[in-house]
Amino acid sequence: MKHAVLPLLGMTLVAGLFMPANAATFAQFTQGGNNTKIFALTGAGPNQVFETTGGNFVKGIQFVFPIMDPTDPYALHAADGVDGDGPDDLVGQIVKAKLKLTAVQSSSGSSSAGNAQESFKTITMQFVADGAQTIGGDVHIANGANLLTVTSGFITGLAQQGGVLAGKITGPSHPTKGSPGLNGADTTSVTGVFDNVVTFTSDFINFNGAADKNYSLSFSNATPYFGLHGGFPNFLNDFTANGTGTFSATFVPEPGTTAMFIGLMTSGLATRCFARRRRRN
Numbered sequence: 422m423k424h425a426v427l428p429l430l431g432m433t434l435v436a437g438l439f440m441p442a443n444a445a446t447f448a449q450f451t452q453g454g455n456n457t458k459i460f461a462l463t464g465a466g467p468n469q470v471f472e473t474t475g476g477n478f479v480k481g482i483q484f485v486f487p488i489m490d491p492t493d494p495y496a497l498h499a500a501d502g503v504d505g506d507g508p509d510d511l512v513g514q515i516v517k518a519k520l521k522l523t524a525v526q527s528s529s530g531s532s533s534a535g536n537a538q539e540s541f542k543t544i545t546m547q548f549v550a551d552g553a554q555t556i557g558g559d560v561h562i563a564n565g566a567n568l569l570t571v572t573s574g575f576i577t578g579l580a581q582q583g584g585v586l587a588g589k590i591t592g593p594s595h596p597t598k599g600s601p602g603l604n605g606a607d608t609t610s611v612t613g614v615f616d617n618v619v620t621f622t623s624d625f626i627n628f629n630g631a632a633d634k635n636y637s638l639s640f641s642n643a644t645p646y647f648g649l650h651g652g653f654p655n656f657l658n659d660f661t662a663n664g665t666g667t668f669s670a671t672f673v674p675e676p677g678t679t680a681m682f683i684g685l686m687t688s689g690l691a692t693r694c695f696a697r698r699r700r701r702n
Contacts, residue, residue, distance in 0.1 A: 444633050446487055447626060448569050448668040450518065450548065453483040458661035460522070460640055462586070466656025469526040471541055471586060471603070476523055484518040484548050484568050486511050486625065511560055511625060517551045518568055524603070527582055529654035537649050538587035539657045544605060546571040546636075567624045569668065571636055573605040573617065583617060584636075586657065592646020599640075599647025599660070606635035621670065631670040638666040 452459065459479040462471045473479045527542035548568040555561050574583035588601025608617040619634040628634075640662035650658045 444635075444669050444671045446667050446669045447672075448484065448486055448548075448623075449666060450482050450484045450520070451665045452481055452663055454481070456663065457481070458642070458644065458663055459520075460664045461661045462657060462659050464526075464659070466529055466539075466650070466654055467526055469539070469656060469659075471522070471524040471526075473520055473522045476521070478519040478521040478547070478549070480519050480551055482518040482520045482548065482551070484516045485513065488513050511556055514556045514560075516556065516562060516568060517554060518548045519551045521545075521547045524584065524586075526656070530649050530656045532590065532649055532655070535590055536587060537590050537647065537657060538585055540582040540585050541603070542574050542583045544571070544573040544583040544603075567622065569626070570622045571619065571668065573619045573636070588640075588643075588647050590646075590648040591643070592648050592658070599643035599662075601640050601643060601647050601662075603638040603640070604636065607633060621668065628670070630673045632673070633671040634669070636666060636668045638664055640664045 459474050459481070460471070461474060462469060464470050470476070522545070524541040524544040526539060528540040530537060530539040532538075547570050550562045550564055550566040550568060553562065553564045572583075584603050584605030586601055586603045588599055591599040605617065605619055607619050619636065621628050621631065621634060641664070643660040643662040645660065646658060647660060648658050649655045
């Protein structure tokens with residue numbers, strides 16, 4: 422029975438490599454101590470735009486590559502302008518960043534059960550380092566380095582729904598400010614006509630093989646309120662707000678990495694078994 426322990430353990434580890442990885446939050450941001458409302462919905466339907474102030478980069482963003490589940494293959498890697506002991510030095514560290522978000526309305530607003538929503542297309546978010554920084558004492562980030570760039574939108578079909586801005590209707594006379602959210606994800610319809618694709622690029626993360634990509638932004642203190650503007654067609658009332666966000670994906674090991682790991686592991690097991698037999702003989 423003891424002779425089967427190591428081979429059985431090896432097969433268990435190999436099988437584990439082919440099990441689907443869990444979706445993991447690989448990046449998130451907050452406004453830190455910045456209370457300025459940097460997000461704004463402006464214009465009148467069907468020409469509304471949701472963006473950071475003036476469609477420009479705004480400062481005061483705290484960007485983080487959070488600690489992930491150790492069983493997931495973390496994709497953080499070194500890049501141009503980065504040195505030190507390794508890319509893991511960035512995990513959990515706050516990076517000062519600037520953010521630019523732009524999104525264009527793709528359909529009129531609607532409401533149901535006290536909630537309102539509106540769809541957007543051509544969604545782009547860019548997080549760049551706000552100044553040269555040294556993280557963890559030895560990881561150097563260049564000014565303007567691409568922390569994360571996000572795009573979301575249909576590549577086929579006419580719906581063009583890269584994300585949905587939705588939340589509870591709060592006004593105009595309600596004393597509580599609205600807390601809507603903007604969400605988008607990879608989606609594939611049965612016919613393939615309404616496929617939405619979220620793309621991530623970064624100087625610090627390898628997204629090869631990443632799947633189930635999605636983002637979720639939450640906004641607070643929407644002013645003057647969150648709800649539909651009067652008139653036809655319906656569209657959301659213009660507002661400004663603060664915001665935070667998370668970005669997730671399912672990471673899987675690259676085939677070359679998996680093959681190499683299996684080769685090293687199985688060769689190691691074979692060596693141990695051979696050595697054990699020689700000792701017995």
